Amino acid sequence: MSKPPARIRLADAAFALFDERGYEQTTVDDIAERAGVGRTTFFRHYRSKEAVIFPDHDRLLELIRDRLATSSHSTALVAVSDAVRLVLLHYIEEGELARRRYALTSKVAALRDREIASVARYQRLFREFIAEWMGDPTAAASLRAELMAASVVAAHNHVLRRWLRGESSDPVDEVDEAMREVLALFPAPAAREGMPEGGSTVVAFRTGQDLAVLLPALRRLVEGGP
Numbered sequence: 001m002s003k004p005p006a007r008i009r010l011a012d013a014a015f016a017l018f019d020e021r022g023y024e025q026t027t028v029d030d031i032a033e034r035a036g037v038g039r040t041t042f043f044r045h046y047r048s049k050e051a052v053i054f055p056d057h058d059r060l061l062e063l064i065r066d067r068l069a070t071s072s073h074s075t076a077l078v079a080v081s082d083a084v085r086l087v088l089l090h091y092i093e094e095g096e097l098a099r100r101r102y103a104l105t106s107k108v109a110a111l112r113d114r115e116i117a118s119v120a121r122y123q124r125l126f127r128e129f130i131a132e133w134m135g136d137p138t139a140a141a142s143l144r145a146e147l148m149a150a151s152v153v154a155a156h157n158h159v160l161r162r163w164l165r166g167e168s169s170d171p172v173d174e175v176d177e178a179m180r181e182v183l184a185l186f187p188a189p190a191a192r193e194g195m196p197e198g199g200s201t202v203v204a205f206r207t208g209q210d211l212a213v214l215l216p217a218l219r220r221l222v223e224g225g226p
Contacts, residue, residue: 007045009035014052015100023049023108050114053101055094057118060087061125068129076133080126081179084156087122088175091160102164123153144186151182 003009013034017026028049032042046052064083071079091098105111127149134141155178163171 006035006037006041010037010042010045011052011097014049015097015104018104023104023111050111053104053111054114054118055090055098057121060090061121064122064125068125073133076129077183080129080152081176081183083126084152084179085172085175088156088160088163088171092163092171099164102161119153119157123149126152148182148186151185152179155179155182 004012010031014026014031017030017034021030026049028042029039031049031052032039035042063086067083067086068076068079094101105115127145130148131142131145134145156175159168159171159175159178162168162174168174
């Protein structure tokens, strides 16, 4: 029977040692020795001890960018939901490794800080995409984009943590429902593509005046005349 790949053996060795000795007391050399590889092999797969614990966020962020880049104005929010699902599916595919990471980061302050920083990168990516989709440079729109992005990330993390704690039997369905709840809070802005500058506003009202008298008066009002 062939050995698992070195990357997997290193991750298994690291988490076993973290359980036995604690995170702070475990060194890179300890992990490499337990996995049966050299120090050089460790650094070929992971940049640091922390990197063994966390998923490849750079690759996940790139997957999100790729999905968002395929959207149009009318499908932007669908793309956001799909991107959130991609991240959740990555953790689900990790299975027990994701749960062991969750348990470890709950106990080690330095790892919680690293996790918070990673979450901020996802939120920034969503915020920038949503702001561009809104196409509105005002401060109010910027705040709305920030709120939307924060809500998107919070919805994903809520479902992910429920699954990590064993409280969700169908996290994919849950995250889809959570995203529907979030996006319902933020109605889409009207599409601007192809719309001419300016335009007309039509107001309907009832009056007893004769139309022949009323129309010239309305025209003077619109044109700014006396």
